[in-house]
Amino acid sequence: MRYLLLIHQGETPTPRDPEAWARLSEAEQQAVFADYQAINQTPGVTPGEQMGPPEAATTVRVEDGRPLVTDGPFAAMKEALGGYLFYEADDLDAAIALAARIPAARLGGAVEVRPVGGW
Amino acid sequence: MSTPVEQAFRDHWGRVLAALIGFLGDFERAEEAAQEAFAIAAERWPRDGAPDHPAAWLLTTGRNRAINRIRRERALAAKLPLLEPPRPQADQPAIPDERLELIFTCCHPALAVEAQVALTLRTLGGLTTEQIARAFLVPEATMAQRLVRAKRKVKAAGIPFRVPEGETLRERLGGVLAVVYLIFNAGYSAPPAQGELAAEAIRLGRALAELLPAEAEAHGLLALMVLHDARHDARVREGELVLLADQDRSLWDAERLAEGRALLERALALGGRGPYVVQAAIAALHAQDPPDWPQLAALYGELARLTGSPVVELNRAIAVAEAEGPAAGLALADALPLERFHYLHATRGELLGRLGRDAEARDAYRRALALVHDDAERRLLERRLAALG
Numbered sequence: 001m002r003y004l005l006l007i008h009q010g011e012t013p014t015p016r017d018p019e020a021w022a023r024l025s026e027a028e029q030q031a032v033f034a035d036y037q038a039i040n041q042t043p044g045v046t047p048g049e050q051m052g053p054p055e056a057a058t059t060v061r062v063e064d065g066r067p068l069v070t071d072g073p074f075a076a077m078k079e080a081l082g083g084y085l086f087y088e089a090d091d092l093d094a095a096i097a098l099a100a101r102i103p104a105a106r107l108g109g110a111v112e113v114r115p116v117g118g119w
Numbered sequence: 120m121s122t123p124v125e126q127a128f129r130d131h132w133g134r135v136l137a138a139l140i141g142f143l144g145d146f147e148r149a150e151e152a153a154q155e156a157f158a159i160a161a162e163r164w165p166r167d168g169a170p171d172h173p174a175a176w177l178l179t180t181g182r183n184r185a186i187n188r189i190r191r192e193r194a195l196a197a198k199l200p201l202l203e204p205p206r207p208q209a210d211q212p213a214i215p216d217e218r219l220e221l222i223f224t225c226c227h228p229a230l231a232v233e234a235q236v237a238l239t240l241r242t243l244g245g246l247t248t249e250q251i252a253r254a255f256l257v258p259e260a261t262m263a264q265r266l267v268r269a270k271r272k273v274k275a276a277g278i279p280f281r282v283p284e285g286e287t288l289r290e291r292l293g294g295v296l297a298v299v300y301l302i303f304n305a306g307y308s309a310p311p312a313q314g315e316l317a318a319e320a321i322r323l324g325r326a327l328a329e330l331l332p333a334e335a336e337a338h339g340l341l342a343l344m345v346l347h348d349a350r351h352d353a354r355v356r357e358g359e360l361v362l363l364a365d366q367d368r369s370l371w372d373a374e375r376l377a378e379g380r381a382l383l384e385r386a387l388a389l390g391g392r393g394p395y396v397v398q399a400a401i402a403a404l405h406a407q408d409p410p411d412w413p414q415l416a417a418l419y420g421e422l423a424r425l426t427g428s429p430v431v432e433l434n435r436a437i438a439v440a441e442a443e444g445p446a447a448g449l450a451l452a453d454a455l456p457l458e459r460f461h462y463l464h465a466t467r468g469e470l471l472g473r474l475g476r477d478a479e480a481r482d483a484y485r486r487a488l489a490l491v492h493d494d495a496e497r498r499l500l501e502r503r504l505a506a507l508g
């Protein structure tokens with residue numbers, strides 16, 4: 001099955017916020033880079049492209065047939081989406097195991113796993 | 120007397136369905152096939168006699184029906200490669216036992232707990248949607264929808280039909296045991312109409328202990344349920360709850376108590392020190408006359424450490440009150456963050472009463488009464504309040 005892993009950064013420190021990022025030790029920062037690299041090189045993984053920051057996002061809804069465009073990420077989602085990747089896995093347990101290796105999942109964010117395709 | 124088909128349903132439904140799911144890889148198809156197989160059995164067995172190996176007969180029949188159905192649906196080209204050719208079955212009693220795969224699928228954490236419970240009862244227990252709905256006091260349509268959604272998610276999300284291994288097994292087993300215990304408690308604390316749930320939970324517990332013989336917690340949970348169940352008849356007298364200390368011990372089922380103790384020994388021998396083993400040890404001590412209160416207080420302390428539950432701390436307070444006197448128990452109870460919990464106030468009422476502080480005891484019982492929902496518990500509190508004069 002093919003899964004889309006949506007990475008919600010939540011409170012996760014990222015290099016985009018240098019102040020928060022600096023709260024991680026050098027070793028922790030290196031671990032985050034190494035973990036993402038290992039995940040991207042895992043067989044079955046198709047890495048997503050780097051996403052722009054939430055501030056650069058625009059949200060589109062359609063009301064009464066007209067596009068209603070608002071600034072920022074989808075408001076109903078408390079934490080903005082930070083990244084994504086595709087994973088070709090045997091089953092949900094394999095996808096959960098990969099999701100659990102994504103640093104955001106342990107640093108205050110979460111990873112949403114959704115099957116894609118085959119509908 | 121039950122008919123051979125009814126008996127086969129009770130004994131083999133879960134196993135036949137599990138094997139069909141393993142074979143077909145699809146819950147809904149497998150359920151249809153299992154239902155058909157039992158329907159055919161109901162028609163033929165009274166006429167032709169029951170087969171020597173009912174489970175194998177049912178599995179073969181269900182399997183053939185499913186294959187025919189798939190053929191009829193002309194999905195032959197797409198689906199047939201998924202199916203192994205059916206092995207010759209008629210005189211071969213060995214059927215794969217995939218109940219364990221099935222229960223780990225039903226109790227997968229990607230499903231909501233209510234869905235896990237419903238799916239487990241429907242698939243492994245063979246309860247009807249209507250029976251499950253009645254037991255959990257929800258409309259049948261709601262339960263039907265819950266089951267359909269759960270089955271769809273299993274398929275759409277790719278929840279595996281597999282027993283997890285290593286570290287994942289330990290984590291997931293906790294979830295499976297929690298579902299079984301939840302089913303037991305729903306049946307245990309409820310009126311007789313739901314009593315079938317407790318029996319079902321014990322059946323599931325037996326299957327788990329049999330299929331995971333090295334897992335101490337599986338034996339611990341079974342021991343716990345059997346020990347509770349042994350005291351079932353003594354818990355209610357003329358519709359009123361009876362406290363453990365006031366129970367008529369002649370109503371306890373001695374055979375069941377002995378079985379529960381043996382199961383506990385087994386779990387302890389496996390090195391079990393987990394929450395279910397400790398709870399079973401507590402239940403076994405409570406069934407002794409007189410109970411070993413210092414030992415009970417120690418076990419409640421151990422359980423509180425494992426679960427971090429203030430409710431367990433409250434039980435420890437009660438054991439300490441018995442072991443060291445009401446003042447020591449009261450001091451522990453007073454420190455607990457359980458203001459909204461009626462048992463805290465009921466316990467304080469009891470301990471204050473023993474200390475002769477009747478006015479405070481009455482206040483405590485009144486607070487408990489303001490928080491209690493269950494009618495039988497309310498009447499029990501009213502009786503205790505009245506006894507204070």
